[in-house]
Amino acid sequence: MVIRIDKRQRAQLFRDRLQTAMTLAEMTQSALSRHAGVDRSTLSQLLKDQGARLPNAQLVAECAAALGVSADWLLGLSDRPEQAAELVATAISMPQAPRAMIDDQIFAWHQEAKGYKIRHVPAGLPDMLKTAEMLHWEYAPHIGKTIDQAVGASTDRLNWMRNAGSDYEIAIPTAELDTFAAGTGYYAGLSPDIRRTQLARFRDLHAQLYPTLRLHLFDRRLLYSAPVTVFGPLLAVIYIGRNYLVFRDSERIAAITIHFDHLVRQASIGQRELTDYFDTLIAKTD
Secondary structure, three states: OOOOOHHHHHHHHHHHHHHHHHHHHHOOHHHHHHOOOOOOOHHHHHHOOOOOOOOOOOHHHHHHHHHHOOOOHHOOOOOOOHHHHHHHHHHOOOOOOOOOOOHHHHHHHHHOOOOOEEEEOOOOOOOOOOOHHHHHHHHHHHHHHHHHHHHHHHHHHEEEEEEEOOOEEEEEEHHHHEEEEEEEEHOOOOOOHHHHHHHHHHHHHHHHHHOOEEEEEEEOOOOOOOOEEOOOEEEEEOOOEEEEEEEHHHHHHHHHHHHHHHHOOOOOOHHHHHHHHHHHHHHOOO
């Protein structure tokens, strides 16, 4: 929201910000006048003037380009000095994503968002809540000898969740759990013992950590979600395979948060029914 100010105040703000930008860029009046294509005397007079005089749009644009700041910032229309391209680059990034989603980058985001609510839709089942046997089965073929490190990291993440002061909401499609319990599709070949132990772990951790940890089970036939994590108001991360798509602008974070909250409202299994639901899945696992 832009606060309206009179012309004299805006002119003074322009002079102050222009001088600040010159200082930060270590650019003299002579250098700026050359880059902006204006006489040094014109620029000098503009900086010394204590009245309501403002330069024309062309001069503002040239000064902004020369100093690497936005014209809106120079004129007091924005509190962010970065140019539009830099703002976009800051707001959106695509860091690499390892095969196992228990990497240091994910943990760094959890640490950054300490104390905020974390909303998470996993690509399959949530790594942070997996047993060591499950992690070995899933990731050993891809990350080889470092699997023990990954298992240790998973334990560290769970301990962090217990003590970080953040609330964790995890939304999982019921079809994913049904497929897991049946040992079909992606989970074909996974032993019944590992599957039963894993389902019991989900049940017990939810019972132990609720309400800090809340599992929301939704019907994927009615709703769909890509793998996504919202770290409070700070950032939203979509997992696309080899990379994360990271958003730090408030508008996109809010939109993805609304999407997650819709999954929660449409959850097909209530919080009080989760223990019975997992017990039923365990009984059907063979």
